[in-house]
Amino acid sequence: MAGVKIENVYKYYNKNTIAVSDFSLEIKDGEFLVLVGPSGCGKSTTLRMVAGLEEVTKGNIYIGEKNVTNMEPKDRDIAMVFQDYALYPHMSVYENMAFGLKLRKYPKDEIIQRVENAAEILGITHLFERQPRQLSGGQRQRVALGRAIVRKPQVFLMDEPLSNLDAKLRVQMRAELVKLQRKLATTTIYVTHDQTEAMTMGDRIVIMKDGFMQQAGTPEEIYHNPINLFVADFIGSPSMNFVEGSLVTEDDQVEFETDGFKIGFNSLIKLGQINEKEVILGFRPENISLDTKNKGSWSKPINCQIELIEDLGAEKILFMKAENQEFQVKLFDSNFEGKVGQSLQVYLDLSRIHIFSKDSGQKIWNAGGGR
Numbered sequence: 001m002a003g004v005k006i007e008n009v010y011k012y013y014n015k016n017t018i019a020v021s022d023f024s025l026e027i028k029d030g031e032f033l034v035l036v037g038p039s040g041c042g043k044s045t046t047l048r049m050v051a052g053l054e055e056v057t058k059g060n061i062y063i064g065e066k067n068v069t070n071m072e073p074k075d076r077d078i079a080m081v082f083q084d085y086a087l088y089p090h091m092s093v094y095e096n097m098a099f100g101l102k103l104r105k106y107p108k109d110e111i112i113q114r115v116e117n118a119a120e121i122l123g124i125t126h127l128f129e130r131q132p133r134q135l136s137g138g139q140r141q142r143v144a145l146g147r148a149i150v151r152k153p154q155v156f157l158m159d160e161p162l163s164n165l166d167a168k169l170r171v172q173m174r175a176e177l178v179k180l181q182r183k184l185a186t187t188t189i190y191v192t193h194d195q196t197e198a199m200t201m202g203d204r205i206v207i208m209k210d211g212f213m214q215q216a217g218t219p220e221e222i223y224h225n226p227i228n229l230f231v232a233d234f235i236g237s238p239s240m241n242f243v244e245g246s247l248v249t250e251d252d253q254v255e256f257e258t259d260g261f262k263i264g265f266n267s268l269i270k271l272g273q274i275n276e277k278e279v280i281l282g283f284r285p286e287n288i289s290l291d292t293k294n295k296g297s298w299s300k301p302i303n304c305q306i307e308l309i310e311d312l313g314a315e316k317i318l319f320m321k322a323e324n325q326e327f328q329v330k331l332f333d334s335n336f337e338g339k340v341g342q343s344l345q346v347y348l349d350l351s352r353i354h355i356f357s358k359d360s361g362q363k364i365w366n367a368g369g370g371r
């Protein structure tokens with residue numbers, strides 16, 4: 001077992017393509033670390049550098065105590081699981097799982113034992129004789145995982161391993177993979193563009209954009225305390241609402257003013273605490289209420305109108321308009337009977353509000369502080 005340390009790593013494919021910039025991260029032994037970000041942000045390149053499939057332009061990578069920066073992939077004691085499974089089409093499931101061990105000249109008995117153990121964990125023993133083309137997508141994915149498990153590597157590296165599965169199976173495999181990783185306690189780096197996968201699977205998440213790490217933290221930290229607009233927008237579904245406006249002082253209180261509404265912060269924000277005037281207010285759809293009955297620190301009412309309702313069964317998403325401002329409200333009340341066009345008052349939970357600089361996009365205040 002081993003952790004992974006990535007130290008000031010850069011990857012230039014050529015002078016104009018800087019895929020990864022000054023990336024540093026320590027992944028603890030046994031940790032499930034998810035690299036997440038939009039397409040092209042450098043997550044696969046980072047993973048492939050840890051695997052040894054891409055050369056590191058600058059910086060160092062350690063697996064356990066060993067500096068593996070210039071080591072061949074086969075000497076790194078890692079196992080990789082790819083999006084397209086990369087199974088050998090002409091080999092049976094058993095042969096696919098045993099192949100890596102045969103190459104490494106493991107004794108026959110040990111190969112049988114390891115393959116049988118892994119197959120049992122994954123529930124694929126009955127498929128041993130089949131060839132990949134005779135398997136469903138989910139079964140293929142299990143075989144690809146099995147092939148990684150039998151190696152008992154120090155680190156699993158997974159590049160969008162669930163992307164080729166249909167939505168329902170993806171959710172099921174997501175949970176299975178997390179349970180499996182907990183059981184094996186093998187350090188895992190998992191790449192995905194899907195924020196839901198990141199939030200539900202990772203012990204810790206790293207969000208990337210344009211080759212730069214934006215933020216690293218537990219799903220909870222990142223959800224409650226995103227450090228900039230990009231992270232705030234990327235994590236959460238539906239996304240956080242953003243409204244541009246100004247901070248003004250009225251009756252010795254700090255207030256946020258925009259052309260659709262105005263809210264005071266009671267004494268949550270002290271006078272002079274924030275220097276910037278032009279800001280972006282961020283509030284999640286789930287932190288808005290139609291009444292003030294529940295516990296919370298509610299803003300004054302905002303008058304708005306329902307433009308659209310998305311009914312998801314247990315919850316509803318209301319698309320609201322307050323003069324020129326638009327935002328979404330996530331309601332967990334399935335008995336809500338509001339109609340499109342109806343006028344309503346809503347209240348923001350002031351204890352869940354985020355304020356970002358309009359200039360830099362960096363967070364300048366949130367009620368939770370360091371939560």
Ligand code: ADP
Pocket residue numbers: 013014017018019037038039040041042043044045046
């Ligand atoms: P992600 O996995 O986040 O989608 P990648 O790591 O694949 O992103 O790519 C990061 C950047 O590097 C992108 O701009 C991509 O076009 C570029 N890139 C990836 N692979 C190569 C390559 N082999 N040659 C040149 N540029 C590449």
